[in-house]
Each structure stands twice: as C-alpha cells, then as structure tokens.
Amino acid sequence: MSRAEQREQTRRALLRESRRLFAAEGYGAVGLSQIVNAVGVTKGALYHHFDDKTALFRAVLAQVQEEVGRRVAATADAEPDPWDQFVAGCHAFLTASADPAIQRIMLIDGPAVLGWNEWRAFDEATSARHLTDALTRLIEAGIIARQPIAPLAHLLSGAMNEAALWLATSADPGALADTKAALTRMLESLRT
Amino acid sequence: MSRAEQREQTRRALLRESRRLFAAEGYGAVGLSQIVNAVGVTKGALYHHFDDKTALFRAVLAQVQEEVGRRVAATADAEPDPWDQFVAGCHAFLTASADPAIQRIMLIDGPAVLGWNEWRAFDEATSARHLTDALTRLIEAGIIARQPIAPLAHLLSGAMNEAALWLATSADPGALADTKAALTRMLESLRT
DNA sequence: CCTTTCGCATACCGTCGGTATGTGAAAGCT
DNA sequence: AGCTTTCACATACCGACGGTATGCGAAAGG
Structure with a gap:
C-alpha cells in the first residue's frame, strides 16, 4: 500500500x-x-x-453537514415546481435531522464545541444555504411576499432544528406527521 | 454571622x-x-x-431560565387580550434571549452539558411552559385552529431560539425589528 | 544504494474534575 | 458553663485527559 x-x-x-x-x-x-x-x-x-480535538470534531461536523445538505438538495431537486421544491426540502431536512446521531453532532455539540458563530458558518455553507436560496427564488418569482430573507431563514431553520430534536425523543408515533403538518401550515402562510 | x-x-x-x-x-x-x-x-x-460541575451548571441554568420565564410572563400578563398576550410573550422571549450571556448558558451549553432531554425538561418548566399554555388557551378560545399543540410549540420555540442567537451576532441594527416583523407574520398565520 | 520524507509510535507533561481527610468555629445538650 | 456534636469549609492528593516532544522505520526520490 x-x-x-x-x-x-x-x-x-x-x-x-x-x-x-x-x-x-x-x-x-x-x-x-x-x-x-x-x-x-x-x-x-x-x-x-x-491539530486538536476540536479540529477532529470540525471535520466530523463538516462531513455530517454535507451529507444532510446533499439529501435536502436531492429531495428538493426532484420536484419541478419551485414551491414544491421548497416544501420538499424542508421536509427532507426534518427527516434527515430526525436521526439522533446527526442531532448530537450537528445540533447539540456543534454550537457548544465550535461556538455559535463558527457553527453558523458551517450551517450557512450547507443546509441553511439551500433554505436562503429557495426563499430568494420564491421571492424573486413573486410566490411569497418580498421581505428580508435572513430573519425568515433563521426562524424557519430554528423551527426545523428544534422540531427535529423533539421528534427524536417523542414517543408519539404520529408526531412526525403532526409536525410536518404544522410546518406545512407555517410555510403555506408565507405564500402571497 | x-x-x-x-x-x-x-x-x-x-x-x-x-x-x-x-x-x-x-x-x-x-x-x-x-x-x-x-x-x-x-x-x-x-x-x-x-455534587459536581454539571450540578453547578444546572443551578445556574435554572436561575437563568426562571428569570427569562418571569420576564416573559410579566410582559404577557400586561396585555388584556389573549392574542396580544401571546404575541407580547413571544416578543419578550426574543428580547430576553438576545442577551449573549443568557444565550451561552441557556441555548448553547444547556443542551450540550445536560443533554437535550434534561434541557428540554428545564425549558418546559419555565419559558416553554408559557408558550404551550398560551397556545392551549388560544385554541380553547377558538382564536387559532384546533391542532396538536406540542409540535407547534416546538416549531415556534425553536424559531425564536435560533432567531435570538442570530440577532446577537447580527451587525444589522434593523435585524431585531425585521425578525419581530417576520415572527409576527408567522404568528398571525395561525389565527383562524 | 543512499538520502530524505513522513506517517505514526512512544514517552512524557500540565491541568482539570473529583475525592478523602482534616479543622475550627458555631450549634445543641446537660 | 462546659462538653459534645455538627457542619462549612480548607488541605492534600489522585487518576484521567488533552496536548507535545521525540524517536523510528518504511516508502519515496535521486
């Protein structure tokens, strides 16, 4: 070798x-x-x-983030309609983030180990990027009202992160469906 | 002494x-x-x-959580109308959570140190409790559509947590106003 | 074939979380 | 009052862990 x-x-x-x-x-x-x-x-x-333990974690986190980003992008791209892409992407993120292994690294330890700023940069480079891109396209297309994108993106991103964490520990088998329904209503409200 | x-x-x-x-x-x-x-x-x-370092952190977190919970409750209770109470409480939480000192303890290290389950229990006992209570009252009063409360509460809680974290590092002076506006639109969409 | 490179092992150190034990002053008892 | 007990700490110490300095042996290069 x-x-x-x-x-x-x-x-x-x-x-x-x-x-x-x-x-x-x-x-x-x-x-x-x-x-x-x-x-x-x-x-x-x-x-x-x-270099050190945090660098090792950084590399692991990058790997996890990229995987999730790819899954989200792949699911979204399968839809022809821009709005459906958006919703499908959000649902895909929720599903991907439901894995406790992904959560512990990406959502729990990530911000604590690297600090929120660096964690944000990671997220922005992968999964959150798709969210802002989708929102931008939807606004440009006039499908949702013109408004500042960053605040909305963070509200949605946080909503999905927290929902995913909750789903992982929820015993209720209908929780995923209920959450997707609530999320869909939340997204629908953005349409003009 | x-x-x-x-x-x-x-x-x-x-x-x-x-x-x-x-x-x-x-x-x-x-x-x-x-x-x-x-x-x-x-x-x-x-x-x-x-008992140990985590117990010390637990005590600190409990203190922080209770303070935030009190501020949210106090702001909400100042409003007579149930819907206004709800919105005011959400905005109060966003404002309270904008403090980086509160964030680091409550939102960043909390889940990582205690694990998400125990952190959730803390949150449920204080600030998130007010959210579910408010949602329950609004549904009972017919102000928002009858639906599972837990998923919605987590979506909103996560949205506000993440938005608060973002606000702390955002250089844009209008970010708080934009975020409150986006949050308000999100909340308004719940009304029947 | 000789030298250099480099991927990794070995040995070691400082610090930190945690524990076992000592101590002196306040509190309870007679 | 005096004696005993309690208890709020201080002191001394330990194992483990993150991190570093150095050694080594095989592959790469000339």
Whole structure:
C-alpha cells in the first residue's frame, strides 16, 4: 500500500470512529484514547492528522453537514415546481435531522464545541444555504411576499432544528406527521 | 454571622461567579479553580454545595431560565387580550434571549452539558411552559385552529431560539425589528 | 544504494474534575 | 458553663485527559 493510500485510510478510519463515538456518547464524554483504541492506532496518528480535538470534531461536523445538505438538495431537486421544491426540502431536512446521531453532532455539540458563530458558518455553507436560496427564488418569482430573507431563514431553520430534536425523543408515533403538518401550515402562510 | 447565613452567602457567591464565567467563556472553558479563586474559597466549598460541575451548571441554568420565564410572563400578563398576550410573550422571549450571556448558558451549553432531554425538561418548566399554555388557551378560545399543540410549540420555540442567537451576532441594527416583523407574520398565520 | 520524507509510535507533561481527610468555629445538650 | 456534636469549609492528593516532544522505520526520490 502506498503512503498516500495508507494516510487516507487512517484518516478515514479516525473520522469514522470519531463520528460513531461523538454521536453515541457526545463530544465531551469521548476521550481521544477511546477513538485511537477503536481505530487501532495511537494518539500520535491522530495528532498527525488533526491539530486538536476540536479540529477532529470540525471535520466530523463538516462531513455530517454535507451529507444532510446533499439529501435536502436531492429531495428538493426532484420536484419541478419551485414551491414544491421548497416544501420538499424542508421536509427532507426534518427527516434527515430526525436521526439522533446527526442531532448530537450537528445540533447539540456543534454550537457548544465550535461556538455559535463558527457553527453558523458551517450551517450557512450547507443546509441553511439551500433554505436562503429557495426563499430568494420564491421571492424573486413573486410566490411569497418580498421581505428580508435572513430573519425568515433563521426562524424557519430554528423551527426545523428544534422540531427535529423533539421528534427524536417523542414517543408519539404520529408526531412526525403532526409536525410536518404544522410546518406545512407555517410555510403555506408565507405564500402571497 | 450565623452558619445558615454564611452558607447561603457562599452558595450565592459561587452561583454568581459561575454564571458570570460560564456566560463569558462557556462551560467547557471555565475551570473550577477559576470559579473558586474568583469567589475567594476553595474547591472544598464548591463540592460542599454542589455534587459536581454539571450540578453547578444546572443551578445556574435554572436561575437563568426562571428569570427569562418571569420576564416573559410579566410582559404577557400586561396585555388584556389573549392574542396580544401571546404575541407580547413571544416578543419578550426574543428580547430576553438576545442577551449573549443568557444565550451561552441557556441555548448553547444547556443542551450540550445536560443533554437535550434534561434541557428540554428545564425549558418546559419555565419559558416553554408559557408558550404551550398560551397556545392551549388560544385554541380553547377558538382564536387559532384546533391542532396538536406540542409540535407547534416546538416549531415556534425553536424559531425564536435560533432567531435570538442570530440577532446577537447580527451587525444589522434593523435585524431585531425585521425578525419581530417576520415572527409576527408567522404568528398571525395561525389565527383562524 | 543512499538520502530524505513522513506517517505514526512512544514517552512524557500540565491541568482539570473529583475525592478523602482534616479543622475550627458555631450549634445543641446537660 | 462546659462538653459534645455538627457542619462549612480548607488541605492534600489522585487518576484521567488533552496536548507535545521525540524517536523510528518504511516508502519515496535521486
């Protein structure tokens, strides 16, 4: 195996195990020794690939965010109508964020570990980006009223984040459907 | 000074400095030695009053939550009309949560330190409680459509939390007004 | 074949959360 | 009043964890 291959393999293994452990136990509860033991390397390897523990988390978060962003975009793009794209994208985000593993990394530890500012930048670069883009298009097309986009985007983003967190712990089997219904009503109210 | 007085005084001082430091630097970045040095006691005192670091944070969070809850309730109760109470309460929460010190403790570190479940329980006991109560009254009064309350409450709660976080870092001076306007439109859409 | 690179291991350190134990003053008892 | 008990801390200490400095051996380059 070449050195580049070996390097890539180790890095991926570190990311895999980190993600698994961070998702399962939370950033603070996971020690670096746990991670390197699970991978079968030492801390030397870890610090060769990442500057510190937060850099490792950053890489994991970027991976998670990109996955969610892709899922949202893919679902939205499947719809031909702009409005339907918007609604489908929102529902897709809610569904994707329902995974507790995604939540712990993306919604719980993300802001606490990196600080809200950097976390926001991550979100803006991936899933939230699609939201503002969609809102912009809908306003340009005259489908929803012309208004400042940023406040609306944050209200909607926060609504979906929190709803997703709640869904994960809700015992009610109809909760997802109820939430999607409430969200849809909320979105519908934006149409002119 | 009696022993009970001394005890109470030390406890309050620990809570004061903890809250200050947690708000300023974040839970993870604050060491217990920082806190006890600032107060002028030792770790012995701290561990005499609190089981561990998370218990200290819990006490601080409870204090913050109760303050916010009181402010929201007070503002809402000043309005005679149920619908106006609802809107005023939401705006009051947004205003109260605009304080970065409140945010760091209540919205950023809260879920990460205690886990989302326990954090939810705290929120439910204070500020979110007022939201569900208000929604229940509005539905009973026929002012908004009859629908599951919990999903709606979480959507709104999340929307306001995220909006507040965004407002704190937004340089735009009109952001608060824009956000309140967008929130008001969102709330208005609930009316039958 | 010799040198350089580099991916990783080993060994070690400071700090932090947490604990076990000591102590002196206030509170209760007779 | 004097003796005992309680208790609000202080002191001393420990293990674990994040982080670093250094060594090493195999692949890459000439």
